[in-house]
Amino acid sequence: MKKSIRLFAVAATRTCHFYLHLYKRKLTLLILVFAFIGCSGPEAGVSFKLAQERREAISELGYRLFFNLPEDPKAPIQASQTIGFRLERPRLIILDFKEDPAAVALVQVNGRQAKYRIKNEHIVIPRRYFKKDTNTITIDFRAGEQSLNRNEEFLYTLLVPDRARTLFPCFDQPNLKASYTLTLELPVHWEAVSNTPPEQEVLSGAWAQTAYLTTAEEAPTGAGRKRITFCPTEPLSTYLFSFVAGKFQRMTETRNGRSISLYHRETDPQKIAQTGIIFDQVYASLEWMEEYTGIPYPFAKYDFIILPGFQYGGMEHTGATLYNDRRMFLGEHPTTGEQLSRMSLISHETAHMWFGDYVTMAWFDDVWTKEVFANYFAAQMIRPQFPEINHRLNDLRAFYATAYEVDRTAGTNAIKQSLDNLNKAGLIYGNIIYDKAPIVMNMLAEKLGQEAFHKGLRDYLHTYAYGNATWEDLISIL
Numbered sequence: 001m002k003k004s005i006r007l008f009a010v011a012a013t014r015t016c017h018f019y020l021h022l023y024k025r026k027l028t029l030l031i032l033v034f035a036f037i038g039c040s041g042p043e044a045g046v047s048f049k050l051a052q053e054r055r056e057a058i059s060e061l062g063y064r065l066f067f068n069l070p071e072d073p074k075a076p077i078q079a080s081q082t083i084g085f086r087l088e089r090p091r092l093i094i095l096d097f098k099e100d101p102a103a104v105a106l107v108q109v110n111g112r113q114a115k116y117r118i119k120n121e122h123i124v125i126p127r128r129y130f131k132k133d134t135n136t137i138t139i140d141f142r143a144g145e146q147s148l149n150r151n152e153e154f155l156y157t158l159l160v161p162d163r164a165r166t167l168f169p170c171f172d173q174p175n176l177k178a179s180y181t182l183t184l185e186l187p188v189h190w191e192a193v194s195n196t197p198p199e200q201e202v203l204s205g206a207w208a209q210t211a212y213l214t215t216a217e218e219a220p221t222g223a224g225r226k227r228i229t230f231c232p233t234e235p236l237s238t239y240l241f242s243f244v245a246g247k248f249q250r251m252t253e254t255r256n257g258r259s260i261s262l263y264h265r266e267t268d269p270q271k272i273a274q275t276g277i278i279f280d281q282v283y284a285s286l287e288w289m290e291e292y293t294g295i296p297y298p299f300a301k302y303d304f305i306i307l308p309g310f311q312y313g314g315m316e317h318t319g320a321t322l323y324n325d326r327r328m329f330l331g332e333h334p335t336t337g338e339q340l341s342r343m344s345l346i347s348h349e350t351a352h353m354w355f356g357d358y359v360t361m362a363w364f365d366d367v368w369t370k371e372v373f374a375n376y377f378a379a380q381m382i383r384p385q386f387p388e389i390n391h392r393l394n395d396l397r398a399f400y401a402t403a404y405e406v407d408r409t410a411g412t413n414a415i416k417q418s419l420d421n422l423n424k425a426g427l428i429y430g431n432i433i434y435d436k437a438p439i440v441m442n443m444l445a446e447k448l449g450q451e452a453f454h455k456g457l458r459d460y461l462h463t464y465a466y467g468n469a470t471w472e473d474l475i476s477i478l
């Protein structure tokens with residue numbers, strides 16, 4: 001009995017040791033797994049999964065942004081922001097910020113300082129700081145410069161497709177539209193343009209008259225400075241938020257009660273003389289789109305900036321559309337092709353105000369749905385401006401040749417391409433989107449009949465106004 005009891009005791013002890021050993025190993029494994037998950041954090045860029053989770057959890061989003069722009073293009077840009085949003089329930093919040101972690105100085109959530117982690121181009125803020133309903137995150141930071149295009153006398157933002165996150169912490173995805181209220185501090189002799197008109201302008205020395213919330217905004221600045229606060233924007237995707245600041249000439253035209261300002265840095269009188277025809281084409285394209293869609297221009301204003309050396313032909317920021325100077329200011333004896341190309345570019349960017357800006361793709365895999373309409377309508381808008389041209393022939397030349405150039409190769413791609421992370425969105429653009437897609441759209445319009453196609457597009461714009469839509473959403477209406 002004793003023996004057996006002893007044997008049992010030994011066996012039990014061994015079993016205990018065995019389980020304890022197993023338990024320790026499992027615990028170590030578990031700790032390692034959690035440590036790995038904790039360290040790895042969200043993947044770099046903006047994954048489709050992260051975007052989907054945020055889209056479901058976050059609503060009523062607004063950004064209040066402040067940038068202090070020094071005249072010296074090498075001096076750092078101090079900035080601050082307050083992001084307001086609503087949550088159905090408290091959760092961990094992941095912001096996108098592709099910048100040196102040292103650029104973030106302070107993070108506060110709902111008025112109290114928060115501990116955060118910076119991992120793989122994200123600011124990760126624990127769930128415990130957030131509550132159901134409305135929340136605010138206030139961040140003091142140094143603005144990222146990758147997409148700021150700073151020059152000696154001017155700078156401009158270009159945040160498409162996923163570069164808003166290089167400038168300021170944000171939820172950088174097209175389907176989290178937000179209202180932006182921007183304040184810029186800048187030299188008093190600089191112009192500043194953003195998506196909306198200025199609401200308030202204050203000269204240095206008079207800061208106390210305005211109520212600013214964050215510490216960066218309270219920092220005293222030298223003389224010869226001013227602060228401009230712009231009106232809150234309509235709901236916009238991050239890639240459409242924009243500002244331009246620096247030394248520019250401003251020209252304003254008013255026609256039928258609508259004022260449009262053009263900003264440029266051109267000095268050649270022969271080129272400046274072309275601003276009349278540029279205004280004609282901007283107004284003509286706006287009126288064409290309003291007539292076709294039945295929707296008056298849906299944003300606060302339609303100013304545009306002609307930039308020396310701008311990297312694209314144009315970029316459709318609402319109220320602050322950017323153009324390349326060489327595409328807008330032509331030589332002394334421009335060819336018909338150059339003139340057509342300018343009108344086509346203006347029409348393309350104007351069409352985007354409705355197709356792209358007013359109704360936006362939910363994810364960049366559908367970027368072609370905005371580019372196809374921009375080119376499809378541009379081809380129609382140039383017709384009345386150039387009645388002497390054989391436009392059928394011109395379309396063949398403009399679209400078919402360039403589309404076949406890619407489509408005949410083994411490396412061609414489908415019009416709609418899958419995209420698992422926004423950091424690859426730049427690879428989607430190309431001849432297939434810009435040139436093959438309008439051919440396909442034309443086929444679709446002919447198949448449906450122009451009248452049904454036209455009515456379908458109007459329904460589509462009304463249904464998804466200031467929101468997002470997918471290709472499937474469009475097709476189900478058409």
Ligand SMILES: [Zn+2]
Nearest residue numbers: 348352371374
């Ligand atoms: Zn475009």
